[in-house]
Amino acid sequence: xxxxxxxxxxxxxxxxxxxxxxxxxxxxxxxxxxxxxxxxxxxxxxxxxxxxxxxxxxxxxxxxxxxxxxxxxxxxxxxxxxxxxxxxxxxxxxxxxxxxxxxxxxxxxxxxxxxxxxxxxxxxxxxxxxxxxxxxxxxxxxxxxxxxxxxxxxxxxxxxxxxxxxxxxxxxxxxxxxxxxxxxxxxxxxxxxxxxxxxxxxxxxxxxxxxxxxxxxxxxxxxxxxxxxxxxxxxxxxxxxxxxxxxxxxxxxxxxxxxxxxxxxxxxxxxxxxxxxxxxxxxxxxxxxxxxxxxxxxxxxxxxxxxxxxxxxxxxxxxxxxxxxxxxxxxxxxxxxxxxxxxxxxxxxxxxxxxxxxxxxxxxxxxxxxxxxxxxxxxxxxxxxxxxxxxxxxxxxxxxxxxxxxxxxxxxxxxxxxxxxxxxxxxxxxxxxxxxxxxxxxxxxxxxxxxxxxxxxxxxxxxxxxxxxxxxxxxxxxxxxxxxxxxxxxxxxxxxxxxxxx
Amino acid sequence: xxxxxxxxxxxxxxxxxxxxxxxxxxxxxxxxxxxxxxxxxxxxxxxxxxxxxxxxxxxxxxxxxxxxxxxxxxxxxxxxxxxxxxxxxxxxxxxxxxxxxxxxxxxxxxxxxxxxxxxxxxxxxxxxxxxxxxxxxxxxxxxxxxxxxxxxxxxxxxxxxxxxxxxxxxxxxxxxxxxxxxxxxxxxxxxxxxxxxxxxxxxxxxxxxxx
Numbered sequence: 001x002x003x004x005x006x007x008x009x010x011x012x013x014x015x016x017x018x019x020x021x022x023x024x025x026x027x028x029x030x031x032x033x034x035x036x037x038x039x040x041x042x043x044x045x046x047x048x049x050x051x052x053x054x055x056x057x058x059x060x061x062x063x064x065x066x067x068x069x070x071x072x073x074x075x076x077x078x079x080x081x082x083x084x085x086x087x088x089x090x091x092x093x094x095x096x097x098x099x100x101x102x103x104x105x106x107x108x109x110x111x112x113x114x115x116x117x118x119x120x121x122x123x124x125x126x127x128x129x130x131x132x133x134x135x136x137x138x139x140x141x142x143x144x145x146x147x148x149x150x151x152x153x154x155x156x157x158x159x160x161x162x163x164x165x166x167x168x169x170x171x172x173x174x175x176x177x178x179x180x181x182x183x184x185x186x187x188x189x190x191x192x193x194x195x196x197x198x199x200x201x202x203x204x205x206x207x208x209x210x211x212x213x214x215x216x217x218x219x220x221x222x223x224x225x226x227x228x229x230x231x232x233x234x235x236x237x238x239x240x241x242x243x244x245x246x247x248x249x250x251x252x253x254x255x256x257x258x259x260x261x262x263x264x265x266x267x268x269x270x271x272x273x274x275x276x277x278x279x280x281x282x283x284x285x286x287x288x289x290x291x292x293x294x295x296x297x298x299x300x301x302x303x304x305x306x307x308x309x310x311x312x313x314x315x316x317x318x319x320x321x322x323x324x325x326x327x328x329x330x331x332x333x334x335x336x337x338x339x340x341x342x343x344x345x346x347x348x349x350x351x352x353x354x355x356x357x358x359x360x361x362x363x364x365x366x367x368x369x370x371x372x373x374x375x376x377x378x379x380x381x382x383x384x385x386x387x388x389x390x391x392x393x394x395x396x397x398x399x400x401x402x403x404x405x406x407x408x409x410x411x412x413x414x415x416x417x418x419x420x421x422x423x424x425x426x427x428x429x430x431x432x433x434x435x436x437x438x439x440x441x442x443x444x445x446x447x448x449x450x451x452x453x454x455x456x457x458x459x460x461x462x463x464x465x466x467x468x469x470x471x472x473x474x475x476x477x478x479x480x481x482x483x484x485x486x487x488x489x490x491x492x493x494x495x496x497x498x499x500x501x502x
Numbered sequence: 503x504x505x506x507x508x509x510x511x512x513x514x515x516x517x518x519x520x521x522x523x524x525x526x527x528x529x530x531x532x533x534x535x536x537x538x539x540x541x542x543x544x545x546x547x548x549x550x551x552x553x554x555x556x557x558x559x560x561x562x563x564x565x566x567x568x569x570x571x572x573x574x575x576x577x578x579x580x581x582x583x584x585x586x587x588x589x590x591x592x593x594x595x596x597x598x599x600x601x602x603x604x605x606x607x608x609x610x611x612x613x614x615x616x617x618x619x620x621x622x623x624x625x626x627x628x629x630x631x632x633x634x635x636x637x638x639x640x641x642x643x644x645x646x647x648x649x650x651x652x653x654x655x656x657x658x659x660x661x662x663x664x665x666x667x668x669x670x671x672x673x674x675x676x677x678x679x680x681x682x683x684x685x686x687x688x689x690x691x692x693x694x695x696x697x698x699x700x701x702x703x704x705x706x707x708x709x710x711x712x713x
Contacts, residue, residue: 023681116538116539118537125542126541131544132544138568139568178541178542208694209692210694212694261607261608263605263606263607266602266604266609267609268608268609268610268611268612269612272504294606294607297608302503405544468610
């Protein structure tokens, strides 16, 4: 083994080791070597870095590193980003020290049929592409690697939070892609890597335009212009928001939002450039249906996901549907209209409140979003919901005695929990949610032929219909039309119960 | 669904007999296995292998990577190198196989072509006739690989600007070359620079890239 040593360009006396086996892993711009204990990697840029680029890297590993991690809440982000910790210089070569990803981002099994990819990084493409989950595809992933549909909502929440935090600091990632965001459906986590491309508007210009599939239309449409041309659009916060929307759409629906059947040019390259750039059109555009995928031209292994009639974006529920329209209809060519990351985060979280476990134990997705009908069924396997289904609509006190709906509902299922962020609108569910707030305040069960809410920690739960306080340890039946006050404190909510599927 | 068709033209003339052909088989199977680790390649790559010696043989017609079975490639103990005839065959195949865009259907990606030879064409006249035709086929990349002392770089240069010369056709060298080939095939899925950059990844250090 050929072990080499390199010195920090920032902290004098600090050095790092790496194993030079002559065959580094190759990214788009860097050659990557592992440290002997594989706890970090040394990533060398293949091309020479100018002063500006070096200054950028220096800032990323010092100032930005400190502002992200060495303050309250920093621990949450340590798992979310794979952030470079130091910069090295060796002759003309510049490199970064980057911690290795958590173990859960490497396949424990990989393909169902063999161990070819065992130990390989879980890059997003494995999970976004439909064929690797199709039973007819011989190199499909093992069932135990795939997680269920709910896992992808949680993964997307994490990605949205990661992007939100970067944007809050005034930074743009500039190259969000399958390779740069690792995901793990088992632990339901994500890790944003390749942080070194960070763009600080006005200070450090981007070096990459992104990765195919994720590049924003305006960036592709102006790619032919010179970098100094005022009309040239380069990656920024708003192009990150396009990439984020594409990513969420792909993880939930396993198809690309812009890759449909419409032909713009007979030349493949020109056609691709137009259909992802200047002429980009959402495959599920509500009025213009010209880019709908043509099922006779899609690969059978890409079904059923490629079929937008069988699995329209509406299966992701009303909140996400609205955001997908904002991202891919109004905001596709008007970047300022794209939903910011925190809207995605909240919409994803609210959607998980609409989810129901599928009654079919063989269902591949296991969870689905309530379709707002009176006889709900799983859109993936078609299994109808069994028994009654309580729907809780959340209201807040707009002014004394006037309660307004919040466009937020909670679907009840057996052993579903109720949390503080449901009971009180002043408690927000985000990365700062405390451990204490993550303890349920009550739960729902189907008990003796009726649905009940068991109060575990709500100090002022009241059945308004029956005018009865429900003490901790007590329970209240959920009947059609029942009104419950969840909390008397400021921000406390009222819920109204509707029983669906009667 | 756009496919990325990748054609390999492999010289199986007499001079490849013995160790070189073994090494080639090894390297090819290594390359296919490497590609199968890549979800992007599995999503788009289709492979075809055509060999040429006295005969031109379509060893594997254009096949999706996931179902591609690499057959054992063999060669006669002696005989000419009909590179021209092979290009002629390729011309026909590409016209047949590669889906062109139409108003109704998206076309395939521009195909890639890799030509591996350890000698020079015995049918020079046909070879020269076919070169402009092959160029018309609009390959995204043509890579010529000349292996061994007697391989002719100059003739390959007429076909493509990218010619890799391997001094020997031993296992290690070929393996490295085909690693580079798979990198080239996988190139489309990596981050793109803000300025227009070269399409090919850097070649492995031990090879001579004649450009």
